Amino acid sequence: MNKMLKVMFLCICSLLFFLGYKAPVYKAIGTPRIKAGTTKITGKISSPNEGHRNNRFVKVYVPHPISGETSQYEADIDEAGRFTLVVDVETDVTLIGVRTSSKPYSTLLIKVKSGDVTNIDIKFNSNLDIEDVQTKPQMDKYETMRSWAVMGEMVGYSDGTTPTPLYDKSPDNFLNYVKARVSKKLEILNKDSLMSKELKELLANDFRVSIYSSYAFDYEGYMKLNYKNTAKDKTIKPTIQKIDRSYYGFLKDFNLNNPQFLIYSSFPDFQKEILQNEIIALPKIGESNIPSWLTKAKAILADLVGFKDGPYYDILAANAYGRQLNEEVSQLTEKQKKNIADYWKEGEIAKVLLRKNQAVVELEKFKSSSAVGDVSAVADDKVIETIIAKHKGKAVLIDLWATWCSPCLDAMTQFRSTKNRFKDKEVSFVYLTNGSSPRKLWEEKIKGIGNEHYYLSSSQWEYVMNKYQFKYIPSYILYNKKGVLINKFSAFPGSEEVKKMIDGLL
Template identity: 55%
Template sequence: MIKIKLLFACSLLFFLSCNRATDTNTDTTTIVAGTSKITGRIITPDGQNKDNITVTITIQHPISGENVRHHILADQSGNFSLDFNMETETSLLGLYTNINSHKTLIIKSINNESTHIDVAYNANRDFKNVEVTPAMKKYDMKQSMEVLNEMIDYRPDEPDGVYPRVYDKSTDEFLDIAKRTVSERLAQFVDNDELFSEEFKGLIAKDYRLFLYTGHVFDYEAEMKRNYRNATQDRVGQPEIQKIDRSYFRFLKDFNLNDPQYLHTFTFPEFQHAILQNEVLGLPVIGESDIPSWLASVKAILADLVGFDDGPYYDILAANAYSRQLIEQVKPLSEKQKEHIAHYWKDGEIAKILFRKNEQVIELDKVKSPTVVNDISLVSEDKVIETIVSKYKDQVVFIDLWATWCAPCLEAMKQFRVTKGYFRDKDVVFVYLTNESSPRKLWEEKINGIGSEHYYLTNAQWEYMMDHFGFESIPSYLLYNTEGVLINKFTAFPGNDVVKEMIDVQLR
């Protein structure tokens, strides 16, 4: 059967390149539209090629609601440098290189200050030595990703090897299981590890809880269907799923979301988007509503569930509500929205952050192509690809198989935006395929920010496509030349330069 990697198993490799703590107090969570800089040197083992060392740095942007990734090419001496925006006085960065992308370091950055790091690898491509200024506790810095991966990958032995069933349990039982899982993982992997700082223990507890609930609890129906398929191996039938209402989300009270430490967790933006987009909660889109009125309607829904009706969390949620438009739709703020932001936050830091992000979106919007939705739901499975490719005669066709829940898919699209704009007036068409695993309403929202040609396949069409091309995970890609001949197929985004060269070759 098709093996499709779930969002959070994938996204941790990209976004939870994460949490750290130091002997210095890093509880400085003051919101600020700041900037910082990181410099460093990557030292490879003797005899290894030092060309084409890529450093990937992930930066937390909790106010504009995303984790921003930068890819920097080090010079032949292994030196690199990056100036970047910050949204809190102190921020955590995740850093890895293409020497070993599975080994991630967590680095502290402070507003208006510079951080320097030297990373030496041994012959096994493991860390030989890491030195960072300002100094940090190395265990926190080097082990955070290792522990997070262990917690996520851990599978307790089940009696007789039976896959655990939750689809036939009550919602109360399911929520108890989720809560117990968090406690058990923390007790097993973090709580008794005396080498971690107390600060890191707090961060990892928050990040793992956000991760588990965002990935497995928020979308109750999707989780029950997934559990049914895995537990029964029945790919056709559907379980009887209990209907939930807003009271289901009473677990939010356990999170204490006014705690500012959440701004230092990498899963917080995804968690916020899950709240804003959840159809059962039904929070209104902020649109051109004035912020006090929007907050009043939000608090009427959330206050009892989160356990408070005031505090910084609500302002952050309002800022994140604007980010749905800025990031998901790549749609600049309207004049009315800018008026509301300036009136509510005055010249405060949240307003500065949103306006700074808006300027970036204005530039991206200039190269975004219109969104076109195509319906081929009645086309037989074996004719899907033929139907799609034949529509774009005499054009190079680049096809992206993706899903709304697939973090690497979305990250690849984000990386490719500017490069994609380079082909705007050329004989190239970009086609995006997804299926019913992507909630239709969320899909309709996200494609507005992607642009180009979109198809929402039936599950049968999707499975045929995946099987036919031998794909086991997404994102996966197909490249056809102007004569409709398949030139290349591959899984995982190889980078802007590689894809650009692939397409350019077909245009020559």
């Protein structure tokens, strides 16, 4: 949900992790139930410095646990400081994130209900700090303002100790280590005496889910990073232990049948990791009938998650369709729609998936096919030059990304409708990744991205990153129609900002 929080999750080198799970009882927030609905959000932004500034906006981040994504909505703020927007929700109660252009990296946690109207009035002081937040229905002001801030503090906390070598130790040693690390991080949350016990338990569990989504599933990838950060002699290639499916037995600790997972902002990403993990190796749902797919999924997962039946499996099946809808941007076939109707009838999960499918049908009208280019024989210092030469007379936006990079994928989703406006115009969109993206997963994801893609070697990738002085991804390189470098930047600045850059070259 929170883009900068995800960036910190993925880029910070200190390890955070899971301590164990105890299902809490949620009273003020409530236990969510699946429901295909909408909610209306209204409000007013008051700021002594920005009363007449143009292009003010509010962004709302809504976790969609059934279709399996976090959706972003945006509304303009009028001259009186007011805004209104209607968003889709997939549960009867949802915790959303709200940001404003006045303070774009401060996120408020707001509870909304399907079918209701929530009003949010935000007052800024002259330093553009949030001075007051009033919500109707009323929520605790401190918790509204503090929740995402404390999550960021936990991510950023470091005790200053030297990183511990883990790459030469067992996976069990790794999992034991992370329990101690996350315990230390959670002390920040536990020391907060003004936040309710209920919300602290919710945030703690959401935090754990986020960390596992970001790190634990890719054991080999993290061990390589750990080697890079801790090994004294990097000329010796590390021997990293191979893991099998049993490694993911840590999933038992999550009690995934607990419906409270539906309210966690990190749950959609967590489910993606399970569905796309090559070691867990769940089959794609395709046109399989749902009971048959579930039989195969349960045979794989039951020992890992600790149960063979329950509502979690229906959510997982829905998320499997969501991968096709969200990542491939490919509408359901008639056979798939029949399978959904046969299994869920006219239930809420079916309503959610069919609503999402209709949105994909509209997107497919503008979808570009994907093409894979080959620069494997090109010298490191000629890769970008070779790519630009293929697009003479066109502006070129190059996106450096990876399949594991949530901010990269979020940016692509945000930019999708804006990118569609440039169809048939003199601009090309090119995407670069490297071996950190599993090839099979990369081949799946690019179907939904479209345009032109390259899978660079390690040396090619390192050269490009160094040449343009990039420290992390997503990063972007923009060339004009004459092949002249115009801009380079890291972190997605927003769809409208990128649109302005490209418009200025056409």
